Amino acid sequence: MSEPVIEPEIMRISWGPQHPMSGQTRIIIDTDGEVIHKIIADIGFTHRGIEKVLENRTFLKGIVPIERMVMVDTANIGLGYVTAIEKAFEIDVPERAQWIRSLICEMSRINSHLYAFGLQAESTGYFPAVFLWTTVDREVILDLFEKLTGARWSFNFFIPGGVVKDLPDGFQKEVLEAVKYLRSRFEQYWDAMVENALFEMRCKGVGVLTKNDAIRLGATGPVLRGSDVDIDVRKDQPYAAYGDLDFKVITETEGDVMARTKVRYHEIGQSLNIMEQVANEIPAGPVRVNFPLFPRSKVGEAFSRVETSRGELGIHMVTDGGMNPYRVKINSPTLRNVHVFERLAELDRILVADLPVVINSIDPWYLDCDR
Amino acid sequence: MMNPYSLILSLFMLLETKVSILPSASLVQTGISHLKASLNFSPLDFIWSFLTVNAKPLIQILVIPGLAFILVFAIIAVWFERKFLARAMLRVGPYYCGRKAGVLQLFADFLKLFFKEIIIPVDAERILFLLMPILLPTIPSLTIILIPFASDWILFRAGSLSLPIFFAIAGLAPLIPIFSGWASNNKYTIIGGFRAAFLYISAEIPLVICAAAVAIMAGSFDLVGIVERQKNIWFAIPQILGFLIFFIGLIIEAERTPFDVPTAEVELVLGWRTEYSGILFGFTMMAEYCNFLGWSLLLITLYLGGYNGPDLFGNSLYSSMFWILMKLAILVSIVILLRTVFPRFRMDQTLRLGWHYLTPLSVLNLFIVLALKTWGYPL
Numbered sequence: 001m002s003e004p005v006i007e008p009e010i011m012r013i014s015w016g017p018q019h020p021m022s023g024q025t026r027i028i029i030d031t032d033g034e035v036i037h038k039i040i041a042d043i044g045f046t047h048r049g050i051e052k053v054l055e056n057r058t059f060l061k062g063i064v065p066i067e068r069m070v071m072v073d074t075a076n077i078g079l080g081y082v083t084a085i086e087k088a089f090e091i092d093v094p095e096r097a098q099w100i101r102s103l104i105c106e107m108s109r110i111n112s113h114l115y116a117f118g119l120q121a122e123s124t125g126y127f128p129a130v131f132l133w134t135t136v137d138r139e140v141i142l143d144l145f146e147k148l149t150g151a152r153w154s155f156n157f158f159i160p161g162g163v164v165k166d167l168p169d170g171f172q173k174e175v176l177e178a179v180k181y182l183r184s185r186f187e188q189y190w191d192a193m194v195e196n197a198l199f200e201m202r203c204k205g206v207g208v209l210t211k212n213d214a215i216r217l218g219a220t221g222p223v224l225r226g227s228d229v230d231i232d233v234r235k236d237q238p239y240a241a242y243g244d245l246d247f248k249v250i251t252e253t254e255g256d257v258m259a260r261t262k263v264r265y266h267e268i269g270q271s272l273n274i275m276e277q278v279a280n281e282i283p284a285g286p287v288r289v290n291f292p293l294f295p296r297s298k299v300g301e302a303f304s305r306v307e308t309s310r311g312e313l314g315i316h317m318v319t320d321g322g323m324n325p326y327r328v329k330i331n332s333p334t335l336r337n338v339h340v341f342e343r344l345a346e347l348d349r350i351l352v353a354d355l356p357v358v359i360n361s362i363d364p365w366y367l368d369c370d371r
Numbered sequence: 372m373m374n375p376y377s378l379i380l381s382l383f384m385l386l387e388t389k390v391s392i393l394p395s396a397s398l399v400q401t402g403i404s405h406l407k408a409s410l411n412f413s414p415l416d417f418i419w420s421f422l423t424v425n426a427k428p429l430i431q432i433l434v435i436p437g438l439a440f441i442l443v444f445a446i447i448a449v450w451f452e453r454k455f456l457a458r459a460m461l462r463v464g465p466y467y468c469g470r471k472a473g474v475l476q477l478f479a480d481f482l483k484l485f486f487k488e489i490i491i492p493v494d495a496e497r498i499l500f501l502l503m504p505i506l507l508p509t510i511p512s513l514t515i516i517l518i519p520f521a522s523d524w525i526l527f528r529a530g531s532l533s534l535p536i537f538f539a540i541a542g543l544a545p546l547i548p549i550f551s552g553w554a555s556n557n558k559y560t561i562i563g564g565f566r567a568a569f570l571y572i573s574a575e576i577p578l579v580i581c582a583a584a585v586a587i588m589a590g591s592f593d594l595v596g597i598v599e600r601q602k603n604i605w606f607a608i609p610q611i612l613g614f615l616i617f618f619i620g621l622i623i624e625a626e627r628t629p630f631d632v633p634t635a636e637v638e639l640v641l642g643w644r645t646e647y648s649g650i651l652f653g654f655t656m657m658a659e660y661c662n663f664l665g666w667s668l669l670l671i672t673l674y675l676g677g678y679n680g681p682d683l684f685g686n687s688l689y690s691s692m693f694w695i696l697m698k699l700a701i702l703v704s705i706v707i708l709l710r711t712v713f714p715r716f717r718m719d720q721t722l723r724l725g726w727h728y729l730t731p732l733s734v735l736n737l738f739i740v741l742a743l744k745t746w747g748y749p750l
Binding site for chain 2: 011013019020021034121122123124125126128129132133136192196198199201202351352353354355356
């Protein structure tokens, strides 16, 4: 990318891609001492052309590459694609399959939020203790995934017309046990980390995004809800079984890093509630309807919205009557949030020490961003 | 039996006879007799006599509080820290090297670092870049020689100058991060170096004021005198405020969590150490622990009664050393424990802590000590 001329007293630092905390991107910062004047996110290091790949696969085969977009949150991403196919083919999904989808999506959201939570702790300078605690707790979720789908990551469990198979025997009981265990752990996180005075010092009032700015810049997910905007696709346009489930949309008013962290924390609690509801109240019935291996699509287009753990994912699929989608456009949440992050240096005073804290508060996943 | 001292003496005597106009016969006689005697010189005897005469300073230089103590402390502290933090993180920690619990892991790491290539950046200032990590462990080691490990076990007995000398030597420390950060010619190292300098200065002023309060209470700048005045009651008890300030200042000076701002990994890679590789990096890591050791020993000497303690072994020397090492072990464990539970302060927050809170409170502590002294405490 082109690098504009900078003033002599300003130092330009290339933060990443070879940096302990940067992830697979380069963030160029212009600093004067400790104060950051400008942030340029140089994204695109992990561009893999997933949109193009999807054009060359049949509808079913496309589920595999699109789940690679966000490895900690494969269920929500896969559901977005599968829902788009179902809309294009006008398939009705059985109710039990919808409930199983909601269950897996919430487990996936907990998995992803735990990762973000641990990384947020590490970015404020915790020695990786909290990160490893959350990693250990994610094992509980991953074991459930393995029991249900046979894989711990990227399980390709959702197919157009339902899910691959029904819940195994005694799965509901294990879900309830996992919920109980995770609840007890979350109380400890709240005491040890979120209410820690030093953690508050680092996160309160840092990287403030006001309500107007959040809407104007197109933030999404916990970043938007942390700025007191009550938007969640699960409530606004219910998909899967979310219309029947009872949960709250979490918002915080401050709009700073602490608010985003708290939104994630409370969303994990809501996800645990949903898991419990599904385990107790899941209706009986079939889990899939038949979907042909090599289907012929109609000419038309479909658009699906799902709420992933990072925000709203939109998939616009155009079909031309062939066995492959003609075009798939992915509107990924991280791309939108990274652009919000770029503007934060103009909106609020950010120091070099705040940079990892602020960028992890938007929970970036650069593979999602670059697609 | 003869030793080289008298050989040198005899040579001087002969030299003097040459230059003097009228050599005295007796002087020549003495010189010749000494020379004859020195012909009986045997190296083994010389070494033995040298060792017996200088046994105490040699042990002090090589064993405690000298070379071996500093190295062993660094190794044990790093091993303990890794093992301890691993438990806090639900891990096992070093496991394979050594028979049990990875006790030899640090030796393996040291060997690995020793044989790794030292990469010098093209634009670096070569001499300063190479010199600084070698100078780095030296300065904290020089402070350790002033600490009394027993009433008669001090490597460098500076008398009433010992406390000022400690701070004079420790005051050199901020120069090294600045120089090495500048010499590395890297943006992260420069930011880290200046952060380190700011941090040291903001911590050192409260430390000096607290130490002055201790000196006033003890009526002496001599570290031995300060320890002797704590026979009945540790200064940590009347000066609890000063003790807490000194404890926080120690963590800042040792660049440990939550004040490891200059080497903040998630922000500045490794701060001013970023460009060092191989054994130079090993030196910088060892220096961190040397620094930590020096300030911890000073804290124990000033506030926790130094080597004072009940006589356990019927030998005052052994029991004094036992007590000071025991106190050191407990203090180090507490400081390491802090690392599991705290995130890092930001640069401006650390400076605000130093200038807005620690410095005024240390002056308040000084006034409290003056008042106590005026009312006749300690008796």
